[in-house]
Amino acid sequence: MRYLLDTHVLLWWLGDDPKLSPQARQVISDPTHLIFVSAATVWEMSIKQSLGKLSMPDNLLDMLAVNEFEVLKVSAEHGLQVGALPMLHKDPFDRMLITQALADGLTVISGDAKFELYEVPLLAA
Numbered sequence: 001m002r003y004l005l006d007t008h009v010l011l012w013w014l015g016d017d018p019k020l021s022p023q024a025r026q027v028i029s030d031p032t033h034l035i036f037v038s039a040a041t042v043w044e045m046s047i048k049q050s051l052g053k054l055s056m057p058d059n060l061l062d063m064l065a066v067n068e069f070e071v072l073k074v075s076a077e078h079g080l081q082v083g084a085l086p087m088l089h090k091d092p093f094d095r096m097l098i099t100q101a102l103a104d105g106l107t108v109i110s111g112d113a114k115f116e117l118y119e120v121p122l123l124a125a
Helices: 009-015 022-029 038-048 058-068 074-081 092-104 115-118
Strands: 001-006 033-039 070-072 106-108 120-124
Touching: 001 009, 001 022, 009 022, 009 038, 009 106, 022 106, 022 120, 033 038, 033 092, 038 058, 038 070, 038 074, 038 106, 074 092, 092 106, 092 115
Parallel strands: 001 033, 001 106, 033 070, 106 120
Antiparallel strands: none
16 A cells, blocks of 8 residues: 655654554554655645744654655646645645645545545545
8 A cells, every 4th residue: 555644644653643543653664555755745844844833853854764755756747736626725735745645546644634525545643
């Protein structure tokens, strides 16, 4: 299976936060699953860190590699497809994750109930 982590899920995983459900933790830790982190997530985290809204590891890219997470690039096609989504979710980063999941056949792991408004495969975090 192929999964895409929402930003808060990545932070919960890296911080070993008990908010992450046992099911999500099991899926992420299963070596037979491919786990993706969007470049949009890294971008979002960088912006929020610069605004003092969150803390992220200084060695984030190393942490992704250690966890064997694949970085999913944002393509021009993704950029075009995000505009075709209905405006059910206003967050541009989440809209990109939804687009990437739909375009690339990924299941999103998220605790954001707004993802349920789209026909995107979803695993509750």
